[in-house]
Amino acid sequence: RMMKSKMPCRIDINRLNAPLLKIYESLIPAEEEKVKQKQLLTMLEKIVSKEWPNAKLFLYGSCANSFGVSKSDIDVCLAIEDEGIDKSEVLLKLAELLQSDNLQNVQALTRARVPIVKLMDPVTGISCDICINNVLAVINTKLLRDYSKIDVRLHQLAFIVKHWAKSRGVNATYQGTLSSYAYVLMCIHFLQQRIPAILPCLQVLETTYKVTVDDIECAYFDQVDSLVDFGAQNKECIAQLVWKFFNYWAYCHDYANSVISVRTGRILSKQDKDWTRRVGNDRHLICIEDPFETSHDLGRVVDRSSVRVLREEFERAAQIMQFDPNPCESLFEPY
Ligand code: ATP
Ligand code: MG
Numbered sequence: 001r002m003m004k005s006k007m008p009c010r011i012d013i014n015r016l017n018a019p020l021l022k023i024y025e026s027l028i029p030a031e032e033e034k035v036k037q038k039q040l041l042t043m044l045e046k047i048v049s050k051e052w053p054n055a056k057l058f059l060y061g062s063c064a065n066s067f068g069v070s071k072s073d074i075d076v077c078l079a080i081e082d083e084g085i086d087k088s089e090v091l092l093k094l095a096e097l098l099q100s101d102n103l104q105n106v107q108a109l110t111r112a113r114v115p116i117v118k119l120m121d122p123v124t125g126i127s128c129d130i131c132i133n134n135v136l137a138v139i140n141t142k143l144l145r146d147y148s149k150i151d152v153r154l155h156q157l158a159f160i161v162k163h164w165a166k167s168r169g170v171n172a173t174y175q176g177t178l179s180s181y182a183y184v185l186m187c188i189h190f191l192q193q194r195i196p197a198i199l200p201c202l203q204v205l206e207t208t209y210k211v212t213v214d215d216i217e218c219a220y221f222d223q224v225d226s227l228v229d230f231g232a233q234n235k236e237c238i239a240q241l242v243w244k245f246f247n248y249w250a251y252c253h254d255y256a257n258s259v260i261s262v263r264t265g266r267i268l269s270k271q272d273k274d275w276t277r278r279v280g281n282d283r284h285l286i287c288i289e290d291p292f293e294t295s296h297d298l299g300r301v302v303d304r305s306s307v308r309v310l311r312e313e314f315e316r317a318a319q320i321m322q323f324d325p326n327p328c329e330s331l332f333e334p335y
Contacts, residue, residue, distance in 0.1 A: 007251075009243055010322055016239035019328040024156045024238070027163055029070040036124040037063055037074055043121070044130070047097050048078060055080040060137045065144035067158050067184050073127040077134050087132050091117050094130065135213045136292060140181070142209075142222070143202070143291060147188050149224045151198050151231040156238045157245060158187040167332040170313050176306030182288050182298040185262050190245050191231070192265040198231035201265030203291065218292045243321040250311070250318035259287035263294060273297075286310065 041057060048055050061075030062068030080090065088110040095108040095117045103119040105127075116129045131137070148155050161183050165171035173179050178186075191198040205221035212218070236244075253260075259268040259275065268289065270276050275284040275297060282300040285307040290296040302310065320330045 007247070007322065009240060013239050013243060014237060016242075016321075016327060017237050020160060020238050020242060021156065023163065023328060023332070024159050027069040027159050029068060029072070033070065036126060040074070040121050040124050040126050040128065041076065043101075044076065044128075047101055048094070051093065051097060052078075052080055058138045060134070060141040062180060065141045065184070066148040066155065067144060067162065067180070069159060069162065073129065075137075076128055076130045077138055078130055078132050079135065079138075080132060082133065085132075087115055090132055091115055136216065136218075139211060139213060139218045140290070140292060143218075143220065144181075144184055144188075146202065146220075146222050146224045147199060150200070150227045151191070153198055153231065153236075153238060153241060154187060154191055157191070157241050158184045160238070160242055161187055161245065164317060164331055167334055168313050168316075169335040170310055173301045176301055176303045177310055178286075178288075178302070179298065185288055185291070185298065186249070186260065187245070188262050189260045189265075190248065191241075192262070193267075194234055194236065194241075196231075196233040197265075198234050198236070200227060200230055201262070203263045204265060213292075216292055243318075246314055246317040246321055249314040251315075255286060255307075255311075259289055259297075261289040261291075263289060263291045 045057050056079045058077045060077050062072050063074040091108045091110050095106050098119050099106045104122050105120045107118045109116050114131050116131045118129055120127045162180055165183055170177040171180060188199060192201055202220040207219040209222035210219040257269055259270055259273055261268045270284060270287060275287055282297060283303060284297055285302050286299040288298040290298055317331060320327045324330045
């Protein structure tokens, strides 16, 4: 495996730029989708405020972190006074209100790891998940969005990687593969590691934004408009970055010992995190540190068999990027 990491990039790599960018552009949602999302949010706010006048709704996930592809579902967080509320009760009440307002497929999933109400709005055709008081998700959404403003290559790479993961069936945490959130963190970390770096590490710069959520301090530099030239020294184009990203995860990443950490912009060791033993279901076979909940390994859903699937897919993608005459077709071939 390590031999292949020294593999030089194919000489015609730049030929792949235009087709990759074309795929990227085809995934960007149209402006009218944003308008429809706002419309749905406004309607939900009306319904919610009748029952809970002080509650607020926040968008999070890919509809708000800038990494949403066209026709995505939206994720909404209902923020409500904490004291004495029973989340299940609130969810059931919410489901009842939504149902009587003609929203479709309303379902309260009160036993899920993150309990939610699901619904579909027949007017806009948008599906939506509503969770309660998941404030950390709203904050990590802002972190991802802020990173996306620094260098467009993050946006391009993350769209291509997410599209690849969805096409290849490796974007399903319930099957032991990785969430979209994990893939975007992998892309951010990868660009922090380029030499010269394409992205800075916002959490080690001066703090300009700080909130404390559930005893976790979330602090980082969010004045990203001043960083728009950060990656300018690095001239790598999207085709090279896609090639290197898959090459890294196929042949270079040290699965036995390494933890990728966007928080520090570095690779940490499993030893340092005490992620060397299996605890409960957390096997730590591919380790991705959450930037704020640092005890949280986003790879904890991955087991022995799904890690093999993932690594085979990384290798397949790396081989295609290296040898395939038409990588843009093969890469995204349905599995
Ligand atoms: P997609 O376009 O696939 O829907 P998404 O960005 O909405 O992508 P999800 O993985 O569905 O990604 O997650 C939605 C949001 O929930 C993330 O942006 C993140 O804020 C939060 N989230 C998801 N998984 C975790 C996790 N394991 N730990 C913390 N936050 C998470
Ligand atoms: Mg989502």
